[in-house]
Amino acid sequence: MSEQELPGLLILDIGGTYGVQENIVALLKKHFCLITMKEFLENKKEMSKKIQSVFVSECRPTVDQELLESLPNLKVIGNSGVGVDHLNLKMISNFGVKVTNTPHAVADSTADIGMALMLASARRLVEGSQIAISPHTKYFAVDWLGVEVSRATLGIIGMGRIGYKVAQRARAFDMKILYHNRKQRRKEEEQAVGAHYCEKMEDLLQQSDFVMLVVNLTPETHKMIGKKELGLMKPTATLINIGRGALIDQDALVEALQNNVIRAAALDVTYPEPLPRDHPLLKLNNIIITPHIGTATVQAVQMMAEEAIANMLAVLNGQPIPSEVFPK
Amino acid sequence: MEDQKLPCVLIDCIGEKHGVYEDHAELLKEHFCLITMKEYNENKTILGKKIRAIYMWYHKPVINEELLQSLPNLKIVASSGVGIDHLDLNLLSRYGVKVSNTPFIVSTDTADLGMALMLASSRRLVEGYQMAVSPDTEYFPANWLGAEVSGATLGIIGMGTIGYKVAERAKAFEMKILYHNRKQRNKEEENAVGAIYCKKIDDLLQQSDFVMLAVNLTPQTHKLIGKRELQLMKPTATLINISRGLVVDQDDLVEALQNKVIKAAALDVTYPEPLPRDHPLLKMENVLITPHIGSATKKTRLLMMENMTESIQAALTNHPIPYEVLL
Numbered sequence: 001m002s003e004q005e006l007p008g009l010l011i012l013d014i015g016g017t018y019g020v021q022e023n024i025v026a027l028l029k030k031h032f033c034l035i036t037m038k039e040f041l042e043n044k045k046e047m048s049k050k051i052q053s054v055f056v057s058e059c060r061p062t063v064d065q066e067l068l069e070s071l072p073n074l075k076v077i078g079n080s081g082v083g084v085d086h087l088n089l090k091m092i093s094n095f096g097v098k099v100t101n102t103p104h105a106v107a108d109s110t111a112d113i114g115m116a117l118m119l120a121s122a123r124r125l126v127e128g129s130q131i132a133i134s135p136h137t138k139y140f141a142v143d144w145l146g147v148e149v150s151r152a153t154l155g156i157i158g159m160g161r162i163g164y165k166v167a168q169r170a171r172a173f174d175m176k177i178l179y180h181n182r183k184q185r186r187k188e189e190e191q192a193v194g195a196h197y198c199e200k201m202e203d204l205l206q207q208s209d210f211v212m213l214v215v216n217l218t219p220e221t222h223k224m225i226g227k228k229e230l231g232l233m234k235p236t237a238t239l240i241n242i243g244r245g246a247l248i249d250q251d252a253l254v255e256a257l258q259n260n261v262i263r264a265a266a267l268d269v270t271y272p273e274p275l276p277r278d279h280p281l282l283k284l285n286n287i288i289i290t291p292h293i294g295t296a297t298v299q300a301v302q303m304m305a306e307e308a309i310a311n312m313l314a315v316l317n318g319q320p321i322p323s324e325v326f327p328k
Numbered sequence: 329m330e331d332q333k334l335p336c337v338l339i340d341c342i343g344e345k346h347g348v349y350e351d352h353a354e355l356l357k358e359h360f361c362l363i364t365m366k367e368y369n370e371n372k373t374i375l376g377k378k379i380r381a382i383y384m385w386y387h388k389p390v391i392n393e394e395l396l397q398s399l400p401n402l403k404i405v406a407s408s409g410v411g412i413d414h415l416d417l418n419l420l421s422r423y424g425v426k427v428s429n430t431p432f433i434v435s436t437d438t439a440d441l442g443m444a445l446m447l448a449s450s451r452r453l454v455e456g457y458q459m460a461v462s463p464d465t466e467y468f469p470a471n472w473l474g475a476e477v478s479g480a481t482l483g484i485i486g487m488g489t490i491g492y493k494v495a496e497r498a499k500a501f502e503m504k505i506l507y508h509n510r511k512q513r514n515k516e517e518e519n520a521v522g523a524i525y526c527k528k529i530d531d532l533l534q535q536s537d538f539v540m541l542a543v544n545l546t547p548q549t550h551k552l553i554g555k556r557e558l559q560l561m562k563p564t565a566t567l568i569n570i571s572r573g574l575v576v577d578q579d580d581l582v583e584a585l586q587n588k589v590i591k592a593a594a595l596d597v598t599y600p601e602p603l604p605r606d607h608p609l610l611k612m613e614n615v616l617i618t619p620h621i622g623s624a625t626k627k628t629r630l631l632m633m634e635n636m637t638e639s640i641q642a643a644l645t646n647h648p649i650p651y652e653v654l655l
Contacts, residue, residue, distance in 0.1 A: 021471045058470055108478040112501065116451050119444035123625075125618060129454050132617035133610045137602050140619040142346050142386045148625045150436045172500030173440065274465050282461045289460040290453060291468040297451070299476040 006033040007316050008050035010040060010071070012061040020057055024305045028055065031309055037061050049073055053312045057304075059086040068095045078312035079325075080304040081295060082106045082162075085217040085244060089327035099325045100311035103161055105303035110214075110294040111165035114242045117266035118210050121238050121288050122149045147209070147236070147263070150174050155208030157201065157224075158215030158243065159185055166212060167193040178204045205232040210240060217244035218328070225249065230256040238264045242294055245271030254280045257287060268294050334361040335644050336378040338368060338399070340388035348385050352633045356383070359637055365389050377401060381640045387414050396423045404643035406636040407653075409623060410434050413545040413572060417655055427653040428639035430632045432489055438542075438622035439493035442570045445594035446482075446538050449566050449616050450475050475537075475564070478502055483536030485529065485552070486543030486571065487513055494540060495521040506532045533560040538568060545572035553577065558584040566592045570622055573599030582608045585615060596622050 009032035013019030019036075020028070028034055033050065040047045051071050054063060057080040061067070068074065068091070077092060079101045092099055120126060123146040131137055131144075150173045156163045159181040167177050170193075177195040179185075184197045198204040201224075205211060211233060215221050225239070226249040233239070239262055241248060250271065256262050264286040273292050275281060281289065295304060307323070314321045337360040341347040348356070356362060360381075368375050376398045382391065384407040389395070391405060396419070404426045407415060412429055420427055448454060451474040459465055459472075478501045484491045487509040495505050498521075505523040507513075512525045526532035533539060539561060543549045553567065554577040561567070567590060569576055578599060584590050592614040601620050609615050623629065635651055642649045 017467070018470050108502075109476055112447060112477050113451060115501075116444070116447035116453055119440060120448055120453055123441055123444050123618075123621060125444055125448055126454055126457050128618040128621055129616055132602065132619045135605050137605070137619075139345055140602055143349055144619070144621070145624050145626050145629065146621065148437060148627050149440050169497075169500045172497045174436075274460065274468055277463050277465070288453075288457055290456040291460045291465075291472070293451060293456050293472070293474065296473050297476040298473050299479075301473065 006031065007052040008033050008035050008047070009312070010035050010037065010051045010054045010061065012037050012057075018058070018060050020055070021301070024057075024301065027302075027305050028309065031313060044070060052076070052316055053078055055308060055312070056080065056087070063087060063092065065091060068092065068097065076100060076312050076315040078308040080301075080308050083216055083244060084325050085246075089325065093327050098315050098321065100308065100315065100321060100323050101325050102304045102307035102311070103323055105300060105307045106295045107161045107165050109297050109300040110162045110242055111169060113268055113290070113294045114162075114166045114212055114214065114240060115169050117240050117242070117268060117288060117290065118154075118212065118238070119149055121240070121264050121266040122147045122152075122210070126288055127285075147238075149210075152176070152209040153178065153207055155179070155198070155204040155211045156195070157181075157204065157211065157213050159195070160214065160216075162242070163212075163214035164189070164193070166214060167195050175210075178207060180204045201229070202232055205229055206234070208237055209234065210238050212240040213243040213247050215243050215247065217246055222246055223249045225253075227252040227255070230261055233262050235260060235262065237262050238266065240265070241267045241269055243269060245269045245273065250281065254284070257281075257284050260286075264288075266290075268292055334359065335380050335640075336361045336363055336375070337381045337383050337640060338363050338365070338379045338389065339383045340365050340385065346386050346388050348383070349629070349633075352630070355633065356637065359641065372398060380404075380644055381406060383636060383640065384408060391415070391420070393419060396420070396425065404428060404640055404649070406639045408632050408636060411544060411572060412653055413574075417653070421655055426643055426649060428636065428643070428649055428651045429653050430635040431651055433628060433631045433635055434623040435489040435493055437625050437628045438490045438570055439497060441596055441618070441622045442490075442494050442540055442542065442568060443497050445568050445570070445596060445616060445618065446540065446566070447477055449568070449592050449594040450477050450480075450538070454616060455613075477538075480504070480537040481506065481535055483507070483526070483532040483539045484523070485509075485532065485539065485541050486549075487523070488542065488544070490570070491540075491542035492517070492521070494542060495523050503538075506535060508532045529557070530560055533557055534562070536565055537562065538566050540568040541571045541575050543571050543575060545574055549575050551575070551577045553581070555580040555584070558589055561590050563588060564591050566590070566594060569593070569595045569597055571597060573597045573601065578609070582612075585609075585612055592616070594618075596620055 053076045076098045082101050082103045153176040154170045156179040159179040179195050180198045180201045266288040268290045341364050342353045379399050382405045406428045410431045481504040482498045484507040487507040507523050508526045508529045594616040596618045
């Protein structure tokens with residue numbers, strides 16, 4: 001099939017700071033005629049009609065009203081990643097455009113990062129590594145201690161695909177697992193990982209040594225962890241966030257960490273990303289922050305592109321769509 | 329409580345850099361009359377005869393022949409942790425002194441740390457943290473990637489209590505698990521964690537994405553991993569050491585990392601500890617080092633103290649010693 005017969009796919013850029021990396025570009029080119037934002041803007045008249053799909057990766061390109069109005073043949077926004085809080089689903093739907101995400105591709109790597117953050121925080125891994133290499137270190141103090149992960153209680157808020165994979169991993173550490181979710185899981189699913197349902201989030205917060213946020217960001221979950229929730233947690237507890245930054249009231253978190261209301265926090269996500277360089281969270285010593293690397297593995301990036309491609313092609317070919325996202 | 333009724337136990341000191349923790353000392357004093365090295369040195373003639381046990385916390389006090397000669401009633405040395413490579417077992421045996429360690433209590437925390445190091449190294453966690461907090465960071469680069477742990481191949485060298493617990497954890501990450509051990513484990517144990525035995529260490533080294541060392545240090549395992557073994561590993565592989573620094577030939581490791589013979593290393597143990605501040609391992613980007621914290625949790629250290637107390641009490645009342653180290 002010649003390139004012109006392939007459906008047009010808009011991407012931000014090839015390579016560069018925010019662009020799509022080379023091997024993913026090669027994958028996309030097998031099924032689409034790629035058009036970068038630059039090419040589109042330089043030749044709107046011709047390009048606009050060709051574009052039937054947009055590949056959104058790490059929130060780029062921005063899909064706004066202006067863009068949607070200029071793409072008359074747009075059928076689908078294929079998002080790489082599972083979170084779609086950066087997309088205005090209602091607005092996009094009003095243009096008759098579908099939105100798809102990649103829930104399967106992200107699950108393992110994101111669950112892994114949740115476990116990595118929990119272990120690193122509990123065992124003070126970052127601090128320890130700094131001591132190990134510091135020019136000032138003369139000896140290793142024997143009374144330098146962390147807290148146990150094995151046999152502790154993990155409270156998972158959000159027991160979707162990722163939350164369940166976290167539970168599977170945590171079970172192997174003999175952790176006691178509590179979870180809070182919109183819907184209770186089936187008995188077999190609960191028993192397979194030894195998870196106990198907490199209908200009230202408060203019960204989970206009060207009993208957990210580690211609280212892990214694994215929900216998506218919606219108006220209902222926005223700032224779901226605030227001063228009240230942090231106050232309910234044990235003073236020895238750790239908060240881990242692998243969902244979205246805005247799930248947490250960040251000012252309340254700063255206060256809680258400064259006053260030892262909770263022991264520590266480990267965040268793969270913040271609001272915004274990156275945080276302003278003078279943000280108080282950056283100055284605390286009982287926090288680990290990672291730069292939103294939940295799906296930052298060679299394997300996950302490849303799998304997300306493949307899942308996005310499959311979804312977009314399904315829309316364009318009028319076939320059942322594996323992972324369509326609907327506005328509420 | 330009358331001090332004389334409690335058996336006398338020699339310790340290095342309380343608090344300070346290497347001493348017995350203050351809260352542990354309070355609990356120990358309920359069972360023992362604690363004598364510090366300082367007190368002993370000030371009154372050797374009288375105290376020497378009273379001391380019946382040594383509570384060795386993190387390799388201190390140091391035991392030599394001179395000390396053993398001055399403690400005629402010494403029955404047991406209770407050593408913290410599972411490693412006993414720092415003790416001269418032959419010397420102690422000649423003086424009829426028993427030895428105990430704390431073998432099982434450290435296993436879970438050490439296995440947890442092995443997993444923590446594997447995940448942190450593979451996902452570039454420390455690097456990522458530095459980027460997240462650096463004053464120079466303006467944006468998070470798009471194509472900054474680590475490697476997946478889930479579904480990868482883990483080769484465990486040393487499938488004792490700690491190695492097996494690592495396997496249990498790794499299984500939940502759907503890792504393929506290979507292991508090399510002096511003895512093959514029985515079928516049920518292998519099946520429970522999906523572990524495949526590699527009689528030849530070479531087979532394990534060639535197939536693994538992560539190689540984790542969980543052996544104890546003996547003359548046989550000294551420099552077990554050297555140039556040859558590192559070259560057998562994949563260039564994309566990571567070496568993780570939660571055993572003892574001397575199990576690895578450190579000079580060979582430095583060379584292998586510099587020449588990208590392997591991808592990375594994550595070490596909770598080195599030789600010596602700490603490394604000299606000008607050691608090349610400290611400057612390498614693809615090396616993660618932690619300050620020997622395999623058993624460094626409050627709960628575990630308390631349980632270690634309790635184990636040691638039990639062993640001392642058993643030795644002094646001529647009962648079987650729960651955690652005796654036999655030659």
